[in-house]
Amino acid sequence: MKSKNSLSPAAVVDRALAIVDAEGLDALTVRKVADAFGVTPMALYWHFANKEALLAAVGDAVVSQIRVPDEDLPLEDYLRDAMTSLVDSMRAHPSAAPLVAQQIMQAETGRDLTERFLDKLALAGFDIDRSASMAHYAMQIAMTLVSREPGAELAVKPEDRQAVLDHKRATLASLPEDRYPRLRAAADAMIECDNSDEYYADGIAIFVAGVMADARALAQA
Known part of the structure; x- marks a missing residue:
């Protein structure tokens, strides 16, 4: 766990982006970032006034890579x-x-x-x-x-991704072949x-x- 002394705007943004990468945008909270540094959420508010400001900084960090x-x-x-x-x-x-x-x-x-x-x-x-x-x-x-x-399924948890893909395949495989031959043949390419x-x-x-x-x-x- 990172120390309080390592807390800086750049470090906070890096950690926030790592959470977004691993768990998705909706998983990002000020508390989760604070926990990663072993501090209270109030400590982060010295650098970012609210979650919206933190999200903006994360977006800026990605844009800067363009x-x-x-x-x-x-x-x-x-x-x-x-x-x-x-x-x-x-x-x-x-x-x-x-x-x-x-x-x-x-x-x-x-x-x-x-x-x-x-x-x-x-x-x-x-x-x-x-x-x-x-x-x-x-x-x-x-x-x-x-x-x-296709196949990324960013809206679902990584551990649930394969089950979602399998369900989509099963759904397309169940379609009548005489009516949807092209769709059935393209199922794998459309899903992943x-x-x-x-x-x-x-x-x-x-x-x-x-x-x-x-x-x-x-x-x-």
């Missing part, structure tokens, strides 16, 4: 790198993904990424409203890819992801392809 791509990259490469960086930061801490969406505009790294993202779209001919929508879509797609990765890297790369590629199709249409207009 790598801002080279701004000289062409649009397609920049979009791919930006999305990959955003997804990678969430993949490292999937249960904290909702906090990234909340805090990305509060952290310098997140603002820089978004500013350059919007600038690239503006230079490609997108107006402000369309560019803002694309940035919003990028965040939502990244969050969905991470939080809904055999190749996570390919899953994320495909999701990012679909988003980038959609933006580039719009960019080409604007250039031809």
Whole structure:
């Protein structure tokens, strides 16, 4: 157990993030973090006014791990790198993904990424409203890819995950084969992801392809 002398904002955030990683976002409480340091919850309030402030700091810590791509990259490469960086930061801490969406505009790294993202779209001919929508879509797609990765089952306890997956398989296997042959054949692939890297790369590629199709249409207009 850590000592009271080791209590610092950075240490508190690290411990809070470890709890979120291991047990999920809903499991994070000020008391649980305080217990890890062997102090009372009041000791944490010297650094964070409430749980909401602690959650914001955890989100900032994840956002700070985002790598801002080279701004000289062409649009397609920049979009791919930006999305990959955003997804990678969430993949490292999937249960904290909702906090990234909340805090990305509060952290310098997140603002820089978004500013350059919007600038690239503006230079490609997108107006402000369309560019803002694309940035919003990028965040939502990244969050969905991470939080809904087949087999991850982030909403259930790790020890219950296999039972949930087995139940889903049994449900699909029980469907009439004459009516749902494709669904039954795809059951394993839909329930669990055999190749996570390919899953994320495909999701990012679909988003980038959609933006580039719009960019080409604007250039031809």
